[in-house]
Amino acid sequence: MTQPHILIAGGGIGGLALALSLHQLGVRCTVYEQVRALKPLGVGINIQPNAVRELFDLGLTPAQLDKIGVPAREWALVGQKGQEIYAEPRGTDAGYRWPQYAAHRGQLHMLLYQTLVDRAGPEAVQLGAKISGYSILPEGGVTATINHTDGSHSIVEGTLLIGADGIHSAVRAQMHPHQPPIHWGGALMWRGTSRAKPVRTGSSFVGLGDHRQRMVIYPISAPDADGFATINWIAEVTLDETEARKSGWYKPAQLSDFAHHFDGWTYDWLDVPALLRGASEIYENPMIDRDPV
Ligand SMILES: Cc1cc2nc3c(=O)[nH]c(=O)nc-3n(C[C@H](O)[C@H](O)[C@H](O)COP(=O)(O)OP(=O)(O)OC[C@H]3O[C@@H](n4cnc5c(N)ncnc54)[C@H](O)[C@@H]3O)c2cc1C
Incomplete structure (x- = not known):
């Protein structure tokens, strides 16, 4: 039997974290990302303790997360006159075994990307490769059509295709053609x-x-x-x-x-x-x- 090969549409936080998990399990996968170069876009994002646990399980360290963010200690609601309405501790201060991190979204994205490339090799992330559609094969498996930024197209075959291509997902649009618009x-x-x-x-x-x-x-x-x-x-x-x-x-x-x-x-x-x-x-x-x- 041939080894499974998972195709992932989208190299955002979801697609890259999934690829790191599959690599850790020994399952071959390729991420197809539409942009030509990933850049550290975005500002703050909060990574809750359950997600931090996953990052630690993937082998990322507290020292790496400390470079892109800071453990969050409190969540507070304050009225427009500056008066406290409600506050509660977060992360380890709230008794979780894992911290909550307030991090820079772009730097988290780059950390996941660099970690994947270091572990699985640069070919694990195909840049400038937009998945425009897929076909399910009668004998099992799937093919995906890739539009490259140079204008060419290619077809790749995989065991599964996972749509991690964000809120404007092309995979989802094909899978659920009657979904209402954003x-x-x-x-x-x-x-x-x-x-x-x-x-x-x-x-x-x-x-x-x-x-x-x-x-x-x-x-x-x-x-x-x-x-x-x-x-x-x-x-x-x-x-x-x-x-x-x-x-x-x-x-x-x-x-x-x-x-x-x-x-x-x-x-x-x-x-x-x-x-x-x-x-x-x-x-x-x-x-x-x-x-x-
Ligand atoms: C540029 C950007 C900045 C953001 N900034 C913040 C922020 O500051 N704070 C915050 O809380 N959240 C932010 N978010 C949202 C947050 O990062 C995501 O909602 C969350 O991480 C979910 O990630 P995702 O991987 O599901 O989707 P996304 O992060 O949206 O990633 C989807 C990826 O798929 C790629 N893609 C889309 N269509 C295709 C296709 N057909 N084929 C191949 N690739 C495709 C996109 O280029 C993108 O890289 C931002 C998202 C983006 C895209």
């Missing part, structure tokens, strides 16, 4: 990072504001010798679909687009306007969603 998630977000001193525990995820406008703020690095860390923030306003402007995923944005929503959000423990002004880059993201199949 829908508006109710909010427009501006995301960025600034160098600032962490608040509260020093590693708190703070949700600040109300249902109309709110901030999410948390550090994604340990503080430097002067006490400054990279602080991830999301500034978010609720908009219904008719109010929502045409917005692209990861559109660069200006402070003047949104900072006025947070004028006066200054407390003795946090200065939101100053945090926003300290941003190196800002991106506008619409909150969009898809119904489960």
Whole structure:
């Protein structure tokens, strides 16, 4: 019997983590990723203890995660006047056996990519290779059609094809052709990072504001010798679909687009306007969603 070969559509966090798991099990797999070069895109992401356990089981170490993030210690909800509403510990402070990490999404992505290439070889991730469709073979197995960035096409055969190709998944669209389109998630977000001193525990995820406008703020690095860390923030306003402007995923944005929503959000423990002004880059993201199949 020939060895199984798993085809994975998409080299995001999901596709690369899956490939690392298959490699660990000794199952051959190839990731097909549409972009020509993976780049460390994104800002903060929280990796919950159950996911950190998986990363540790894959052989990633706390020292590696400490380079891309920081263990989260607290989750706190704060009202617009700066008053605490609710707070609870997170990660090992909450009794889990594994920490929760607040990390840089792009650096986590690069860590998974580099680890896979180191272990399985560069041929395990085919870049500039977009899966446009598949056929299930009558005798078992599957073929996938790959569109390469040079304009050529190829067909690959595998035991299984796993769609890890994100919210606009081509695999899912073929598998579930009658799914409804992506829908508006109710909010427009501006995301960025600034160098600032962490608040509260020093590693708190703070949700600040109300249902109309709110901030999410948390550090994604340990503080430097002067006490400054990279602080991830999301500034978010609720908009219904008719109010929502045409917005692209990861559109660069200006402070003047949104900072006025947070004028006066200054407390003795946090200065939101100053945090926003300290941003190196800002991106506008619409909150969009898809119904489960
Ligand atoms: C650019 C980017 C930035 C993000 N930033 C943040 C952030 O800052 N904070 C946060 O919490 N979450 C962020 N996310 C979302 C978060 O990373 C993902 O929702 C989550 O990790 C799920 O990952 P995934 O692997 O399922 O999908 P994704 O991360 O969306 O990855 C899907 C991958 O598949 C590739 N792909 C798509 N279609 C095809 C195809 N037909 N053939 C081959 N390849 C294909 C895409 O290029 C992409 O690399 C970001 C996602 C992206 C894509």
